[in-house]
Amino acid sequence: MRRFLPDNFTLLIAAAVAVASLLPARGAFAEGFGxxxxLAIALLFFLHGARLEAATVRAGFLHWRLQLVILGLTFLLFPALGLALGLVPETLLPHGLYLGLLxxxxxxxxxxxxxxxTAIAGGNVPAAVCAASLSNILGVVISPFLVGLLFTLGGGGGISGDAVAKILLQLLAPFLLGQLLQPWIGGWLRARKKLLMPVDRGSILMVVYLAFxxxxxxxxxxxxxxxDIGVVLAxxxxxxxxxxxxxLMVSRKLGFAREDEIAIVFCGSKKSLASGVPMANAIFPAATIGAIVLPLMLFHQIQLMACAMLAQRxxxxxAAREATAARA
Structure with a gap:
């Protein structure tokens, strides 16, 4: 039953939402907290850049066929599914929550x-490392571009020039600075993941509290x-x-090995809360962020539960195949 329970980070997010509901940030405190x-988000993306080895980025391009499939699922299939959700009547799905799903x-x-x-399931872990890392690197540029393009189609008003400037200054610039300094500080940071975890999670919790x-x-x-919340969950x-x-169907149709199939399934089906919440803070007006990130926070928990069960299967x-082979 433990796999059906929320993870600790999800519980912390729920706590941040509860605190914001009872004691919302207002006035001068809200400005200072904002x-x-x-600054916390800029530090987060700096650390992402500093911890990611340049060799990992280069290796990501070597298995180009697998990488293209995962990027296609992430930035082509999912946006198409999001636009298709626009067919749901507004009487069933309020427009603000539809924009969050999109x-x-x-x-x-x-x-x-x-x-x-991918590791639990026995998949191609190096390919998963490269694919997930490459997705997040490109996502800093591709995701805001898609927001600007598809939100106009979805009635969300697109993305402003100020938002683009904020993304470049707050997300991309710190990431690139981290990449530049990676040869000198990357090893030290990678060896202290637990020490730096409060920055990763704390910045997201700050955005969630401020948004709500x-x-x-x-x-x-x-x-x-x-x-409405039930409709979003469904x-x-x-x-x-x-x-x-x-x-799963695409990976098998294209003849990928089982290990590559696993990497494709787990990297191509998920969405990043760690990137999505800070990015929403940079793109959208403060008053709308709560509704925008709510579908993502619900999706985060659903994907963890579903993928945990799938990885175990x-x-x-x-294990069954190995046991059969050993008996033979």
Whole structure:
């Protein structure tokens, strides 16, 4: 039953939402907390750049066929699914939550969980490391571009020049600076993952608290009901099931080995909360971020539970094949 329970980080996110609901940031405190959040996000992307070895980026391009499939699933299939959700009537799915679902579909893949599930399932871990890393590197540029393009089609107003400048300054510039300094500080940072975890998770919790504080102050939640949240949950499940099924079918149709299939399934079906929440903070007006990131936070927990079960099934099948081969 433990695999059906929320992970600790999800519980912390829920706690941040609860605190924002009871004690939302207002006035001068909100402004100061917003500045601190911006600095924390810049530090987060600097650390991402500094910890990622340049050799990993180069290796990501060597298995180009696998990488193209995963990037296609992430930045072509998912956006197409997101646009298809626009067919759901607004009487069933409020427009603000639809935009959150569309935004979710435009994000890069996860890094840690994609690699972890690939390893549990017995897949191609080096390919998963390269694919997930490459997805996040390109996502800093591709995701905002897709937001600007597809939100106009989806009635979301596109992306402003100020938002583009903020992305370049707050996300891309720190990441590139981290890459430049990686040869000198990368090894030290990689050896201290637990020490730096509070920066990774703390920055996301700060954004969540600030986003839901703005939502409370602006009265955004007055527009949504429990039924609306239930519809978002159902559509999140539908998105994940579609992505898992299509990624499995594509990998088999193209003749990938089992290990590569596993990497494709786990890297091509997931969406990154760690990149999505800070990016939303840079792209969208403060009053709308709560509704934008809510579908992503729900999707985060759903994908962890579903992929944990799927990884265990892959591992069990591999163990059964090994046992059969040993008896033969």
């Amino acid at each position: 500045l601190a959040t911006d 935004y979710l579909c435009l994000l890069p893949s996860t890094v840690q969980s994609s690699i972890a599930f 504080s703005h939502a409370m102050v602006e009265g955004v939640w007055n527009d949504f009901s429990l039924r 559509l999140d499940v539908l998105l994940l099931a579609s992505a898992l099924g299509i990624s 892959y591992a069990a099948r591999a």
